[in-house]
Every structure is written in structure tokens, then in C-alpha cells.
Amino acid sequence: MNEIKIGLIGLGTVGSSVLKMIIENSDKVQTITGRRLSVKTIVVRNVAKHRRQVPKDVTLTTDLNAIINDPEIKIAVEVMGGIHPAKEFVTALLNAKKHVVTANKDLIASAGEELAATAKQNHCDLMYEASVAGGIPILRTIVNSFAADYITEVKGIVNGTCNFILTQMQQQHWSYDQALMKAQELGFAESDPTNDVEGIDSAYKMVILSQFSYGAHIKLSNMSVEGISTIQQDDIQRAAEFGYTIKLLGISRRIDNGVFAEVGPVLVPQDHPLATIHNENNAVMVTGEAVGETLFYGPGAGGLPTANSVLSDIVSVTKNIVLGTTGHFFNNYQSSPSEIGNIDPKDVKYAYYLSLKMLDAPGQMLKFTQIVTQSGASFSQIVQTKTDHQTARVTVITHKISKSQLSDIKRALRKVNTIALLAAYKVLQQ
Numbered sequence: 001m002n003e004i005k006i007g008l009i010g011l012g013t014v015g016s017s018v019l020k021m022i023i024e025n026s027d028k029v030q031t032i033t034g035r036r037l038s039v040k041t042i043v044v045r046n047v048a049k050h051r052r053q054v055p056k057d058v059t060l061t062t063d064l065n066a067i068i069n070d071p072e073i074k075i076a077v078e079v080m081g082g083i084h085p086a087k088e089f090v091t092a093l094l095n096a097k098k099h100v101v102t103a104n105k106d107l108i109a110s111a112g113e114e115l116a117a118t119a120k121q122n123h124c125d126l127m128y129e130a131s132v133a134g135g136i137p138i139l140r141t142i143v144n145s146f147a148a149d150y151i152t153e154v155k156g157i158v159n160g161t162c163n164f165i166l167t168q169m170q171q172q173h174w175s176y177d178q179a180l181m182k183a184q185e186l187g188f189a190e191s192d193p194t195n196d197v198e199g200i201d202s203a204y205k206m207v208i209l210s211q212f213s214y215g216a217h218i219k220l221s222n223m224s225v226e227g228i229s230t231i232q233q234d235d236i237q238r239a240a241e242f243g244y245t246i247k248l249l250g251i252s253r254r255i256d257n258g259v260f261a262e263v264g265p266v267l268v269p270q271d272h273p274l275a276t277i278h279n280e281n282n283a284v285m286v287t288g289e290a291v292g293e294t295l296f297y298g299p300g301a302g303g304l305p306t307a308n309s310v311l312s313d314i315v316s317v318t319k320n321i322v323l324g325t326t327g328h329f330f331n332n333y334q335s336s337p338s339e340i341g342n343i344d345p346k347d348v349k350y351a352y353y354l355s356l357k358m359l360d361a362p363g364q365m366l367k368f369t370q371i372v373t374q375s376g377a378s379f380s381q382i383v384q385t386k387t388d389h390q391t392a393r394v395t396v397i398t399h400k401i402s403k404s405q406l407s408d409i410k411r412a413l414r415k416v417n418t419i420a421l422l423a424a425y426k427v428l429q430q
């Protein structure tokens with residue numbers, strides 16, 4: 001058996017690039033693994049739409065049983081997306097003793113533990129390198145190269161669509177809608193981009209990164225998750241005047257005996273490496289006690305970069321088949337539940353950038369300063385500009401405060417009808 005036959009589920013942005021890479025690189029893979037890869041069957045929703053994309057000897061169907069019931073197919077690649085029916089499909093494939101490779105972070109973040117257990121019961125591999133940061137080989141790097149280090153923090157830009165939108169808004173002064181449309185056209189966004197722009201896609205990726213880094217499963221419901229859909233051009237320009245770039249960051253960190261993870265727009269100093277990551281590129285910073293700070297950079301979305309990560313999993317599974325070593329977890333690290341408790345993101349302190357509009361009249365600044373002081377906060381920078389003869393724009397950067405203190409400030413400001421808080425963003429400190 002010198003050939004490994006593959007079943008592909010999905011032939012969109014990623015699936016069509018996986019098909020292309022398998023066809024074009026099978027010679028190289030054969031020299032590395034001793035096995036020739038070929039796609040035998042592809043499952044899609046609409047056969048007519050894809051007929052011309054597929055070589056004549058490949059079966060194109062809407063019926064998953066064409067893969068499940070085919071003993072020749074050893075590896076199934078799920079690149080259809082979403083949680084249902086992807087979960088049912090992957091479970092059925094594993095129970096039919098197919099090794100599974102997937103790029104689906106929604107699925108892995110929500111049901112990864114259950115699916116990994118099903119894979120193990122069936123002595124199958126379940127791999128998902130492409131589920132985090134597209135083309136950056138970050139998961140296998142954490143498994144292999146940080147195996148003996150104690151990771152204390154993972155943070156970065158893990159959504160290509162949002163980074164593309166923010167880059168276009170910053171550099172080309174495009175509107176949010178114009179930039180989102182282009183990201184969809186280029187195949188970076190999910191078929192429904194809500195999860196991208198509302199931070200949920202990044203949160204799924206931070207769940208997976210935290211699992212790999214700390215051996216701990218963080219629930220999405222324990223995370224604070226914010227997206228970029230309310231960011232205005234004005235916020236971007238003002239942040240730049242202060243020397244910051246707005247980025248959507250995922251941050252996960254060990255604090256005492258716990259781990260916290262969150263996603264949201266953050267002001268990154270312009271000379272910080274994460275501020276220099278543009279367009280659909282992603283960057284993941286992993287900090288280990290031994291190694292210190294490391295940075296992994298590359299395309300976070302797009303067909304071919306993501307397909308490259310899918311192929312790396314297919315090659316790993318193929319090597320395991322050849323060596324007879326299938327059926328091990330992709331990530332073996334599990335910390336005991338008592339070792340890791342979840343930390344409430346509300347208790348984690350940040351400096352905040354606050355943008356305000358206030359009546360340009362005596363006493364207003366004093367009123368604002370009193371509100372800030374009463375919450376136990378203080379600020380390190382403040383800039384006041386007049387917009388017309390009646391209103392002033394005030395931008396401040398606070399010293400580090402908790403989210404609860406920020407809520408106190410917001411609550412107190414809502415009671416003052418001459419001062420309006422326009423925006424509040426965390427500030428990443430070096």
C-alpha cells in the first residue's frame with residue numbers, strides 16, 4: 001500500500017487549495033513519507049458548482065457515506081467549517097476509523113476534548129494545526145519546542161480579517177464596510193463574518209492556544225470578548241497621535257494559580273512588534289520562563305497558507321500510519337484541575353485610553369478628574385483639544401486599573417450630562 005487516499009469535506013477557499021497542494025506536491029511528500037497522497041472523494045453541498053474544479057478521477061458528492069464506507073480512504077480532511085454538522089461528521093468519520101485533519105477552530109474550541117477522546121478510542125489521529133493562525137505552524141511548535149518550558153503568556157493577532165480591516169482603515173483610510181467587503185472577497189473572512197469581527201473567532205483560537213500552552217481548557221463563557229465593529233476612523237487617528245496603533249489582540253496569561261484569556265481591541269505602542277503586523281498577517285508571542293519572549297509571524301488567513309498547515313497535518317498522520325504510531329493526542333499536556341483555576345478578566349489591570357467629549361466650560365475637567373480619582377484611578381497622559389467654541393475633546397491614558405474601576409468611571413460619567421465617554425480601549429504596555 002504505497003498510496004494514502006484522502007477524503008475531503010469542503011471545497012471552498014481552503015479545500016480547493018488543499019486539493020491543489022496535494023496534486024502539485026505529491027512527489028515531495030512521497031520522498032519524505034514513502035507514501036503517495038491522492039484525493040479520492042470530495043463532499044460538498046453543491047456538486048454542480050464544483051464540477052469543473054475537480055479532476056475526472058475524483059468522486060464529487062454530497063454524501064459523507066462515500067467517505068465513511070470506503071475502506072480505501074484513510075484520512076478525512078474537514079474544511080467545511082462551523083460546529084454543526086461538522087461535529088457529527090467528524091465523530092462519524094473517527095468512529096469509522098478515519099484519521100481526521102481539520103482547520104475548524106469553532107469545532108475544536110467547542111468540542112475538541114470530546115473529539116480527541118473519540119479519536120483515541122478508535123486509535124485514530126485528530127490534528128488541527130490550521131485552526132490557529134492559518135499558515136503559522138504555532139500549535140506543533142508549542143507541542144514540540146516548548147515541551148519542557150513553562151509558558152506564562154500567549155498573546156497576539158490571531159484573526160486575519162480583523163487585522164486586514166484595521167490595516168486598511170489605518171493606512172488607506174478605508175471605511176470599515178469597504179475593508180470588510182474586501183476581506184470577504186479575498187477569502188479571509190468566514191462565510192458569516194460575524195465571528196471574525198466580533199472577536200469570537202479570535203476567542204476560539206485563544207481557547208486552543210491556552211489548552212496547548214497551559215494544559216487548561218478555558219471556557220468561552222469565562223472570557224471577555226470584544227470585536228472591532230464599533231471602532232471609528234477617529235479612534236484610529238487619535239490613537240496614532242498618541243503613538244499607538246489599534247489591534248485586535250488575544251491575550252492569555254498565567255496569574256498566580258490561574259489563567260485568564262480575553263480578546264479585544266488594544267492600543268499597541270507603534271514601536272512594539274505587534275504594531276508592525278499588517279493586513280491578513282498574524283503574529284503569536286509565546287513567553288516561556290526559560291526561553292523568554294518569542295514571536296511567530298506569518299499569514300493568518302487565505303487558501304494556500306492555510307492549506308500548507310493542513311498538509312503538514314496530513315504528512316504527520318501519514319508518517320504515523322507508516323510507523324504504526326497513530327492514536328495519540330495532538331496535544332498531550334493536561335494540567336490537573338486543581339493546578340489551574342480560571343481568573344476573572346475583570347480583575348486583571350490595564351492602562352486605558354479614554355476618549356471624551358465635554359462642554360468647554362470651567363469646572364468640567366475638575367468634575368472628570370474627581371470621577372477618575374473617586375474610582376481609585378489616575379492618569380499618566382492627557383490631551384485637550386477644542387472642536388468648536390462649545391465642546392472640547394479630551395483624551396487620557398490612565399495608570400493601570402481593573403475593569404471594575406473602569407466600570408465605576410463609566411457609571412459615574414453616565415450621570416453627568418456635560419461629559420460623554422466616546423471610547424475606552426486597553427493599552428498594551430511594553
Ligand SMILES: NC(=O)C1=CN([C@@H]2O[C@H](COP(=O)(O)OP(=O)(O)OC[C@H]3O[C@@H](n4cnc5c(N)ncnc54)[C@H](OP(=O)(O)O)[C@@H]3O)[C@@H](O)[C@H]2O)C=CC1
Pocket residue numbers: 009010011012013014015043044045046047049078079080081082085103104105130131134187188189190191300301302303306
Ligand atoms: N479561509 C481561511 O483563510 C481560513 C479558514 N479556516 C477554516 O477552514 C474551514 C473552511 O473555510 P473556508 O474554506 O474559508 O470556507 P468556505 O466557505 O470557502 O468553504 C466551505 C466549503 O464547505 C462546504 N460545505 C459547507 N457546509 C457543508 C455541508 N453541510 N456538507 C458538505 N459540504 C459543506 C461548502 O460547499 P459548497 O461550496 O457546495 O457550498 C464549501 O465548499 C473553516 O473551518 C474555517 O474556519 C482556517 C484558517 C483560515
Ligand SMILES: N[C@@H](CC=O)C(=O)O
Pocket residue numbers: 131133134158159160161162188189190196201300301302
Ligand atoms: N476568518 C479567519 C480565517 C482563519 O482562521 C481569519 O480571518 O483569521
